[in-house]
Every structure is written in C-alpha cells, then in structure tokens.
C-alpha cells in the first residue's frame with residue numbers, strides 16, 4: 001500500500017514537472033494563428049461549457065418576447081457586437097476572422113436555445129478569448145435586451161434587421177457607452193464617397209461610428225497612417 005502511494009506521488013510530481021518544463025521551455029505556441037491540438041481544444045471547450053452551465057443554472061429568464069426589450073437589444077447589438085459576431089447581410093470582418101477561438105456567427109446561431117447561458121456569457125465574458133465582460137458597463141436589463149434580440153436574430157433578413165436597429169434608440173445602456181469602431185461592411189461594399197484611401201486601394205475604408213467626432217488614426221503594417229474622419 002505504502003509503495004503504491006509512493007509510486008503515485010512520484011508519478012504525479014514527475015508529470016507536473018514535465019508540464020512546467022514544457023511551458024517554461026517555450027514549447028507551447030500561444031500564437032492565435034496556431035490552433036490547439038484537438039484534445040486540448042476539447043478539454044478547454046468542456047471546461048468553458050461546464051463553467052457557464054453551472055453558473056447560469058439559477059438565473060431567472062424574463063419575458064424575451066417583450067418588444068421594447070428586443071428593440072433596445074437591437075441598437076446595442078449593432079453598436080457593440082457585429083464586428084465580431086456579424087449580422088444578417090454583414091460579411092466576415094478582420095476581427096471575426098483573426099480571433100482564435102473564432103467568435104460564433106450569432107446571426108445564424110442566435111443564443112442556441114439557452115438564454116440564461118447567453119446572459120451569463122455576455123455579462124461576464126470568457127477569459128482569454130476576446131469575448132468581453134459587458135457587465136462592467138451594462139446593467140442587467142440591457143443585457144437581457146440583447147439576449148431577447150439574439151433570440152429573434154436568426155429569423156431576421158437584412159431588411160428586417162436594419163429596420164429593427166433603426167427603430168431602436170441606438171447605442172444606449174444607461175451610461176458608460178463609447179463609440180465603437182465598427183468594421184461593418186468594410187470590405188467591398190462601402191459607399192464611394194467614403195473611399196478616401198487610394199494608396200490602400202480603397203480596401204481599408206471604414207464606416208465612421210455615428211456619434212464619434214474626433215478623428216482617429218491607426219497605422220497599418222506597411223507604416224501608412226489611416227485617419228478616420230468624423
């Protein structure tokens with residue numbers, strides 16, 4: 001018995017040392033362009049799903065058919081989420097394609113039938129994935145608005161989506177809102193008057209965020225500065 005315990009303890013210590021050694025040697029590639037091994041991916045997905053399921057199980061879901069709730073959610077979703085999660089008629093963006101794990105396309109997936117899990121995820125975010133904890137700036141009622149809207153989203157075509165967003169009060173969640181740099185439709189279908197970047201072949205034109213008045217600049221890999229007017 002004593003020998004078995006000693007063997008088990010030694011085996012445990014050795015494998016912990018092996019894990020530490022591998023990490024310290026730099027063998028693990030943290031690059032977002034290098035996918036996890038399937039077993040690691042499955043382990044992380046299981047840990048995420050269980051973590052959310054356990055934390056979401058006691059959350060009470062309000063009436064998601066409430067039209068005011070859905071409308072509020074439409075404006076907030078359009079302002080804060082489509083750069084990563086897309087929308088009807090919105091093609092993949094630089095962000096949505098470059099993140100790993102990739103953000104699911106909520107225009108087709110919606111909340112997958114689990115409003116409590118969606119609420120928890122939106123409020124608390126998911127560590128080391130790019131999914132932010134929106135509860136830091138948004139009250140619960142606004143988060144429920146987004147959940148109610150997401151419940152409808154897979155049924156909407158681009159016209160219905162735009163109409164719902166237009167009928168909402170835009171980006172408003174009771175304070176803390178800031179203008180987000182939306183990458184909506186930036187590749188291929190922007191209005192000609194917004195194509196102000198001949199040096200970049202016009203392919204980097206961005207829609208300015210509606211309420212943003214200060215010019216913004218970002219620098220591309222080739223060193224060219226790219227100013228966003230209004």
Ligand code: HEC
Nearest residue numbers: 080081084101102103104118121122126129130131132146
């Ligand atoms: C910067 C990119 C980014 C933004 C902006 C973002 N998300 Fe996410 N979101 C992610 C990523 C990445 C995941 C997937 C994480 C994973 O696979 O573990 C995710 C996951 C989710 C999920 C879980 C989906 C599922 O099927 O498991 C929901 C719901 C969600 N996001 C809602 C939102 C909402 C609502 C907003 C806006 C208020 C938002 N997200 C903004 C990156 C983003």
